[in-house]
Amino acid sequence: MHPPDQLGRHRDASAACGDDHSPCTLHVNGTRHDLTLDNRTTLLDALREHLALTGAKKGCDHGQCGACTVAVNGTRINACLTLAVMHDGDEITTIEGHGTPESLDAMQQAFIDNDAFQCGYCTPGQICSATAILEEIRAGLPSHVTENLSTAIDLTDAEIRERMSGNLCRCGAYANILKAIHQVAEAHS
Amino acid sequence: MRAFRYARAADPAAAASAAQAPGAKFIAGGTNLLDLMKHEIETPTQVIDVTGTGLDTIAPTPEGGLRIGAMASNAALSADTRVRRDYPLLSRALVSGASGQLRNKATTGGNLLQRTRCAYFYDTAMPCNKRSPGAGCAAQGEGATTRQLGVIGISEACIATHPSDMAVALRALDAEVETLLPDGRTRRFTLDAFYPLPGDSPHIESALAPGEMITSVVLPAPVGGRQTYYKVRDRASYAFALVSVALIQQDDGSGRVALGGVAPRPWRRDAADEALPQGASAVMEKLLEGARPTRDNAYKLRLAERTLAALLEET
Ligand SMILES: Cc1cc2nc3c(=O)[nH]c(=O)nc-3n(C[C@H](O)[C@H](O)[C@H](O)COP(=O)(O)OP(=O)(O)OC[C@H]3O[C@@H](n4cnc5c(N)ncnc54)[C@H](O)[C@@H]3O)c2cc1C
Numbered sequence: 001m002h003p004p005d006q007l008g009r010h011r012d013a014s015a016a017c018g019d020d021h022s023p024c025t026l027h028v029n030g031t032r033h034d035l036t037l038d039n040r041t042t043l044l045d046a047l048r049e050h051l052a053l054t055g056a057k058k059g060c061d062h063g064q065c066g067a068c069t070v071a072v073n074g075t076r077i078n079a080c081l082t083l084a085v086m087h088d089g090d091e092i093t094t095i096e097g098h099g100t101p102e103s104l105d106a107m108q109q110a111f112i113d114n115d116a117f118q119c120g121y122c123t124p125g126q127i128c129s130a131t132a133i134l135e136e137i138r139a140g141l142p143s144h145v146t147e148n149l150s151t152a153i154d155l156t157d158a159e160i161r162e163r164m165s166g167n168l169c170r171c172g173a174y175a176n177i178l179k180a181i182h183q184v185a186e187a188h189s
Numbered sequence: 190m191r192a193f194r195y196a197r198a199a200d201p202a203a204a205a206s207a208a209q210a211p212g213a214k215f216i217a218g219g220t221n222l223l224d225l226m227k228h229e230i231e232t233p234t235q236v237i238d239v240t241g242t243g244l245d246t247i248a249p250t251p252e253g254g255l256r257i258g259a260m261a262s263n264a265a266l267s268a269d270t271r272v273r274r275d276y277p278l279l280s281r282a283l284v285s286g287a288s289g290q291l292r293n294k295a296t297t298g299g300n301l302l303q304r305t306r307c308a309y310f311y312d313t314a315m316p317c318n319k320r321s322p323g324a325g326c327a328a329q330g331e332g333a334t335t336r337q338l339g340v341i342g343i344s345e346a347c348i349a350t351h352p353s354d355m356a357v358a359l360r361a362l363d364a365e366v367e368t369l370l371p372d373g374r375t376r377r378f379t380l381d382a383f384y385p386l387p388g389d390s391p392h393i394e395s396a397l398a399p400g401e402m403i404t405s406v407v408l409p410a411p412v413g414g415r416q417t418y419y420k421v422r423d424r425a426s427y428a429f430a431l432v433s434v435a436l437i438q439q440d441d442g443s444g445r446v447a448l449g450g451v452a453p454r455p456w457r458r459d460a461a462d463e464a465l466p467q468g469a470s471a472v473m474e475k476l477l478e479g480a481r482p483t484r485d486n487a488y489k490l491r492l493a494e495r496t497l498a499a500l501l502e503e504t
Pocket residue numbers: 062063064214215216217218219220221222223224239259260263285286287288291294295296297298299300301302303352353354355401402403404427428429430
């Protein structure tokens with residue numbers, strides 16, 4: 001018998017694991033979860049509906065807004081366009097894994113310091129992307145605005161904006177998001 | 190989304206064999222397939238996960254080129270130091286597409302087989318010959334919006350474009366697609382052979398047989414030259430091309446031109462390449478000869494020419 005999941009639903013792997021369900025282990029923010037999921041469940045729905053981690057948001061469900069951005073094995077992706085069962089054994093980091101209300105991480109604090117949101121709906125995805133792009137720049141991953149493909153990448157406004165283009169903000173907090181990311185980048189350097 | 194069985198393939202042979210079954214579909218990054226499954230435009234009954242087939246390497250070939258595994262992500266490919274140095278056109282085309290998150294997930298094979306962005310293809314309430322052969326083409330109905338759609342290589346049955354940026358660069362670089370059939374045979378296609386024109390069967394979008402899997406894309410030895418990819422779109426990032434131009438120009442003025450956003454496949458013609466030393470209008474006269482634009486997308490002809498002219502002026 002499996003323990004109830006966080007929403008209190010009891011799972012019975014033997015009964016559920018028919019043709020259209022599969023077992024799947026997700027390591028989310030350092031915690032292991034053994035699940036049996038309908039194959040159709042996206043990673044986003046697994047996080048939100050099965051693990052009650054509602055930080056990652058569903059804006060469009062079609063890869064067009066970035067509100068669902070999470071890191072999988074250290075790489076940012078849209079959780080809405082991938083199946084949870086394809087991530088068996090993977091390490092997933094959601095906004096809940098960044099910091100706690102008592103102890104925010106640097107990017108979360110920078111978003112507050114710079115007033116980088118209004119309604120906040122896009123913010124978890126923005127913070128997950130913002131954290132990842134600093135790593136991508138350090139690792140030398142080129143972007144559309146990178147002028148020279150063979151030298152280190154400069155942390156310009158244009159680089160940050162281009163790399164954040166997969167995260168839309170209906171409240172238009174872009175200018176302050178840019179400031180927040182610079183704040184963290186400068187603190188790191 | 191319709192229910193489906195899910196299986197993870199351990200190697201390419203197992204994947205190809207499993208995918209012969211009617212209703213089976215490969216899934217790689219999932220960024221196009223799942224989008225279409227949510228709309229129930231794609232309704233596979235069995236989904237074969239090919240991400241664990243070990244095809245994610247990028248390795249030199251004996252001919253001095255590169256063999257790109259079908260599972261190499263668009264991000265990894267764009268960042269590969271050999272690609273950045275020897276095939277900058279490919280890097281540029283890749284990073285002009287989608288978003289950082291999507292490129293991290295999207296694969297080389299999946300990118301080649303992504304389906305059209307025709308809005309009527311996506312709108313299941315409208316007739317579409319690609320979705321339901323013989324149903325008709327809403328994009329050619331009265332009052333349809335066609336500014337995004339194709340101007341050349343199109344047919345009475347379908348005027349949609351192929352949306353990939355990567356494929357336009359690969360076409361200019363003379364890349365070839367390698368595949369594995371369920372019976373163990375392998376095949377190799379040029380991109381023109383890989384992508385059939387729509388004719389009266391626009392639902393057939395590639396030369397692949399049932400179960401046939403893309404295993405890699407092969408780049409010939411580097412051709413050098415000045416390589417640029419210029420993408421014109423409605424916003425500066427995270428949007429599909431209205432028109433894109435891939436240009437490889439050698440010091441003597443010769444070179445190659447391929448277009449995106451205008452046709453059902455990356456668009457290139459030998460006669461147009463040969464006209465490159467004569468300038469943009471000479472190229473486009475050959476490259477776009479026989480175009481059948483609508484009133485709303487005829488601008489693409491001039492846009493393609495002006496974009497190429499601007500790139501040629503940069504030298
Ligand atoms: C919001 C958004 C914006 C985008 N913008 C752009 C853009 O500007 N430019 C651009 O070029 N693209 C763009 N894309 C498309 C993106 O590049 C594709 O979705 C992606 O490349 C598909 O790769 P994948 O691995 O995720 O494919 P999947 O979704 O996994 O598969 C796509 C198709 O390929 C088949 N397939 C996958 N791998 C193989 C294989 N090895 N052998 C045989 N068949 C296979 C699958 O069965 C499926 O039919 C955008 C996508 C989104 C969602």
